[in-house]
Amino acid sequence: MNFYLTYFIIAIGLFGFSALFALFGVYAERKVSAFIQDRLGPTETGKYGSLQTFADILKMLQKELITPAAADKLLFMLAPAIIFIAVYMGFAALPWGPGLVPANLNLGLYYVFAIISIETLGILMAGWGSNNKYSILGAMRSAAQIISYEIPAGFAIISVVMIAQTLNLQQISAQQGILSTETIKFSGFWDVTSTGGFFAWNVFRAPHLLIAFVIYFIASLAESNRAPFDIPEAESELVAGFHTEYTGLRFALVFLAEYSMMFLVSMVGVILFLGAWNTPLPNVGPVHLATWTTGAGWGILWIVMKTLALVAVQMWIRWTLPRFRVDQLMTLCWKVLTPLAFACMLISGIWRLWLM
């Protein structure tokens, strides 16, 4: 019985975390966008407007759930749930610290990528179910974009997996710090197994993984429908894309999924490339910074900090770059990122055979 109780607690905890993160994320997004555009953003509710998103969610909870008369009611109602649950399930396999992982799966990475692909299905259901040309266009664009960008993202990930030789996210994490059971070499020549710190991170383990990280990061922007890849939502042409018809709590769920997705893809990026829950501080001589700052509590701190930093970069990019046109989007994906990702995978193979 206790066994199941922990499961429930973990599930509720993860849901609470993603909800809280979405609220914080929306607030941060508004503040970042405001500052970039020389505005102030929310200021009235709470100190510096910090309670604004809580007020917004309270407002949203009170709103009426409207289903358009001509909508496909079942698909329309199910879609937000599927979109959110697909993202939320992805959190189950992500490690938070040494020994801290909701579900320690051997196929963790594979599972995460498989389950978040279901989001596309939810988006298509939302677009089709709304029976609205804006929604269906947004959904089609979103599906085309997500499916296309899964390829470079997938190959960037495979190049890491070929170096790490495992799909278990907890093992991939452990390999990038002083807790590693195998030798880690910085750029393939310098043994940093006992030094740890940022030298042991995957991006520095092999130089081409830096490129793989950039490819993954760009593709992850596209997968979470963030600007400059936000043509599915394109407010200027499509009103709000696939979630045009959603009101109240259903809209909140779609939004929650978007922000959870941002956190999820950033966290996967951190786990695969930026040392997961390992400290960025190396052991230098007698100063054992890495040893002092490794542990379950520290792990959570490091991974959350790194992930939030990546989320901040996503926001920064969103408020800088203009939206891609659909043909530019596809060109970038198929003609630039996919060949580069293939090259990275090839180099990974060679690296693994000859340099490790």
Add this chain to the structure above:
Amino acid sequence: MNNIIKGITTTLKGLSITFRHLFASHKKRELLPASDNNYFKQLEGTNTIQYPHQKLPIPEVGRYQLDVEMDDCIVCDLCAKVCPVNCIDIESIKATEAIGQTSDGTTKRLYAAKFDIDMAKCMYCGLCTIVCPTECIVMTNQYDKSVFQLSDLTYQFSDMSPEMAAEKRAEFDLQQAERQAAKLAALQKKEEGA
């Protein structure tokens, strides 16, 4: 290849610009009047004016809404006649005698039973302030005039109660009737004398 390099450098440039703005925003905007030499050169910091808490300084001679000094009004109706959008509505009652003087010495002979200005219609041309012979209708520098009810935008300047207006009307009618009677009597006398 050239394209790729250009794309990367321009992206980095854009990102650096937004990054600078992200951290320049701790500086709040100084509130200067538009006449200030520095007004259009405030390039750093945020641009938001937090309106109810902060207000931009405006010139004293600002022309934002109409105001009527009722004591100076001689109810000549010129402003209502000149108004291009008919937003001024005046109803006058003739007085039985001169009822006072305005501050510039003009004699007042009319009561204003109604002096309404519908600010929702006003187009701020200022014609009424020009034609006013006693300069009682002016534009003030009060610009914040938002209200919750549209009817609140109809400003009522007349200080006469309806009872008072009715009384004055009756007085005038009585005087007219007396005069009429006197006139008739005089005419009768004349006819009799002839």
